[in-house]
Amino acid sequence: MIYTSYRFFKIVVLFLLVSVVANAQVQQEIPPPYHIKTVSFRKNNENVYPYFRKGESFQLTFDDLYGNEANYYYSITHCNYNWTPSSQLTINDYISGFDNQRIQIYENSFNTLQIYSHYTLTIPNQFTRLLLSGNYILKILDEDREVVFTRRFIVYEELVSVPLQIKRARGMDEINEKHNLDFSIKSSTINFQMPLQNVKVALFQNGRFDNAIYNVKPQYTIGNDLIYRYDKETQFWAGNEYLFFDNKDVRNAVNNVLRITAGEVYNNILYVNEARANVPYTYFPDINGKFLVNNINLNVTNVAVEADYAWIFFSLSAPAYYSKKDIYVCGMFNNYAKTEENRMEYNEKTATYEKAIMIKQGFTNYMYIPSDKNGVLDEKNAPDGNFFQTENDYTILVYYRENNDRYDRVIGIGSANSENIIN
Incomplete structure (x- = not known):
């Protein structure tokens, strides 16, 4: 009887532990x-x-x-x-x-x-x-x-202000390739309890979660202001301006579309993109990874359901170094997902990476992202390089949990654009 009760007790405890572990899994x-x-x-x-x-x-x-x-x-x-x-x-x-x-x-x-x-x-x-x-x-x-x-x-919520300034990197090895986020957290209504433990921040570049920066503590405080002026911990690889194609007229080869072929849906073959890492930075406007669904047909009144899909054929001419890496076509249009659907394949005959993805017509920003076989990003060796002149959107979100709180509140947001970068 005692043994049976003990077994039951162990089963209950194991079930509770499994439940706790399941609930603690990162979503x-x-x-x-x-x-x-x-x-x-x-x-x-x-x-x-x-x-x-x-x-x-x-x-x-x-x-x-x-x-x-x-x-x-x-x-x-x-x-x-x-x-x-x-x-x-x-x-x-x-x-x-x-x-x-x-x-x-x-x-x-x-x-x-x-x-x-x-x-x-x-x-x-x-x-x-x-x-x-x-x-x-x-x-x-x-x-x-x-x-x-x-x-x-x-x-x-908007309970604190987050002044943010984008600066060039401090290290001479990275000064031309990275952006550093210099910011503070200011509040006249909240007296922060144990800010080193209770205040957290998340740093984002162009709305991406895959390269977000977490777990940066305040460097020091001035009164009730929290100051973050790090040289390394708050840096992003600057990247390059996004590439784009415009197929709002899905049957016309314009705006980086080389040619159109017919099929069950239209095939839009893009010009081959040359890797830009070893050429000088060239500015051209982008929309920082976003996309716009559009169809310019005169009879269209609702693009949400009247814009068509097309096969978009991407080609990237890049050094042989990348044959050891996985390269993905990414942007907001696919949430920067590193999946087989977005992974490029190397064509030895043409020495290019190629991929066809079905995308809704309009104006679409995209970029090429390398990663290793474990899915770890290799932004340092991005095919299109990293240039401090690149224009990016940066966002900081501030989290706060007082000692007796049961959840992490988001109490403020700060944003800036690297177009206004300073040394």
Whole structure:
């Protein structure tokens, strides 16, 4: 009897430990399958970085190339600063209403070669309103409540100011290749408790999560101001201006499109991109990785469902060094996902890297990102190089958890552009 009770006790303890470990897992973004395209957060009819002021309205939109009006559902989980679920919160703490609802707004494509269903989820909506600031993971589920894909987003409050200045790197080896973020956190309403432990920051370049910087502590304080003036810890590789193609007229070869061929959908073959790492920096405007869906046909009234898809053929001429690396075509259009769908293949006959990706027509920024076989980025050796003159958007989000709080609040945001870089 005692032995049986002991076994039961061990099983219960093991179950609780497994539950704790599962809840503590970092919530990574799960890329969508092939038939889900053009996933984007939107605000005021524009594609935007995934940071939203508490209480403001935004949308998540995506296309399903099956075009069969499938039922999709959504769930939302609040996360800690390190993207583990906020285990001390219940769903009622951060959601007014409930999630696990069907996405009710969808339309079918019209007058396109590639059929698709276009879905729009608006937050807040009649079922769901977010109550707290912080990190969130949004899961899109199918009819069987299996996860189709996930996306991170961040809700912030404006309780502190975050003055930010972009500077050139301090080290002579990196002065021409990196951007350094010099910033502070100022508040007249919050007296920070134990700021070295309770205040955290996250630094972002062009809305990317894959190269974000975390776990930087305040260097020192002046009164209640927290000062961050590091030489190394807050630096990003500057990269180069994004490449682009413009196929808002999907049947015309213009704006970096070399030629068009016909198929089930149009094939847009781009000019070969020459690696720019060893040539002088050349400025040309970009939109920092974003994309704009567009169709200039005179009869189009709603590009969300009247823009077509095309196969985009990318080619990169780069040194043989990269044959030992994986190179991906990335941008906001695919959330910088390092997946097989976006990984380039080396053509020994032409000595170029090649990839065809189906993308919705319009104006699209993209870049080439190398990584090792373990998925670790190699931005230092990016095919297009790193130049301090590159114009990038930078964002800093400030997290704060007082000693008795149960979750990490996001209490402020700061942003700047490296166009105004100083020495």
